[in-house]
Amino acid sequence: GKNLIDLDEFTTDEIDEIIQLSQKIARNPDEYHGIAKGKILAALFYEPSTRTRLSFEAAMLRLGGQVIGFSNPSASSVSKGESLSDTLRTVNAYADIIAMRHPKEGAPRVGAKYIDIPIINAGDGGHQHPTQTLTDILTITSVKKRLSGLTIGLCGDLKFGRTVHSLIKTLSRYPENKFILVSPQELKIPQYIKSQVLQKKNIEFAEAEKLEDVIQDMDILYMTRVQRERFFNEEDYIRLKDSYILDKQKMSLAKDDMIVLHPLPRVNEIAYEVDEDSRALYFDQVKYGMYVRMGLMAKLLGVK
Numbered sequence: 001g002k003n004l005i006d007l008d009e010f011t012t013d014e015i016d017e018i019i020q021l022s023q024k025i026a027r028n029p030d031e032y033h034g035i036a037k038g039k040i041l042a043a044l045f046y047e048p049s050t051r052t053r054l055s056f057e058a059a060m061l062r063l064g065g066q067v068i069g070f071s072n073p074s075a076s077s078v079s080k081g082e083s084l085s086d087t088l089r090t091v092n093a094y095a096d097i098i099a100m101r102h103p104k105e106g107a108p109r110v111g112a113k114y115i116d117i118p119i120i121n122a123g124d125g126g127h128q129h130p131t132q133t134l135t136d137i138l139t140i141t142s143v144k145k146r147l148s149g150l151t152i153g154l155c156g157d158l159k160f161g162r163t164v165h166s167l168i169k170t171l172s173r174y175p176e177n178k179f180i181l182v183s184p185q186e187l188k189i190p191q192y193i194k195s196q197v198l199q200k201k202n203i204e205f206a207e208a209e210k211l212e213d214v215i216q217d218m219d220i221l222y223m224t225r226v227q228r229e230r231f232f233n234e235e236d237y238i239r240l241k242d243s244y245i246l247d248k249q250k251m252s253l254a255k256d257d258m259i260v261l262h263p264l265p266r267v268n269e270i271a272y273e274v275d276e277d278s279r280a281l282y283f284d285q286v287k288y289g290m291y292v293r294m295g296l297m298a299k300l301l302g303v304k
């Protein structure tokens with residue numbers, strides 16, 4: 001079966017097909033109940049998660065399939081020293097599709113070699129989070145009615161934030177998108193994204209340190225959490241954790257039709273007062289995340 005390790009391995013047409021199917025599902029989810037009857041998802045989460053795991057599980061249940069897995073590897077034989085490859089070969093015998101989150105970058109790609117059922121990368125370390133990107137672009141296209149000609153601001157921890165890396169790579173495929181990268185010096189976008197994606201494709205981008213200097217140019221503001229779990233020391237995290245706080249005052253500088261996205265969880269980077277602003281769409285995003293995982297699994301299982 002086909003995997004989703006990195007969206008680079010999907011053509012833009014394939015991505016668009018998943019998005020279109022997910023939009024149909026979002027409009028009429030009951031129509032799709034039962035298409036995955038008899039199928040089993042294994043949700044293997046080696047790192048904490050609320051949205052990704054629960055939306056994968058809800059998605060499979062809503063398609064009429066069932067779910068097995070673990071959300072805490074210490075309750076599995078991983079705690080006895082079992083290797084990733086042995087765990088995956090075992091699960092391969094029980095399930096029809098796997099969604100796996102793992103702290104090691106590249107773990108799903110290595111794991112895919114040992115199994116013949118589809119595996120989906122549900123986040124690998126600070127690397128990629130392709131199903132979050134599908135969620136983000138389903139949200140953007142549903143609200144903005146396009147994925148091109150947009151000025152996209154990304155703000156916060158651009159170094160360790162895997163959702164940002166996947167999103168820039170994917171939105172760079174669509175014409176006339178521009179990026180504004182807002183971060184502290186220490187949390188700038190990795191060089192490989194700059195050189196292998198933005199510069200290589202000649203995409204217009206700017207870097208800034210202050211959100212209020214650039215927020216007025218954005219069609220989308222993608223806020224991110226400072227990724228505490230990826231820091232080498234706590235002092236650096238404490239110094240950087242509140243670098244950006246989006247509040248009502250900063251929102252007053254933005255366009256009337258700018259939308260605010262955030263993969264969540266948030267810590268302090270969006271004040272709760274922003275939630276009531278109609279441009280704040282992060283809880284709509286949460287729902288789109290379930291529909292897009294329904295669409296993705298239906299495609300990978302070949303039931304739609």
Ligand code: CP
Pocket residue numbers: 048049050051052053123132263264265
């Ligand atoms: N957006 C996201 O990946 O959230 P969780 O870490 O809660 O799954």
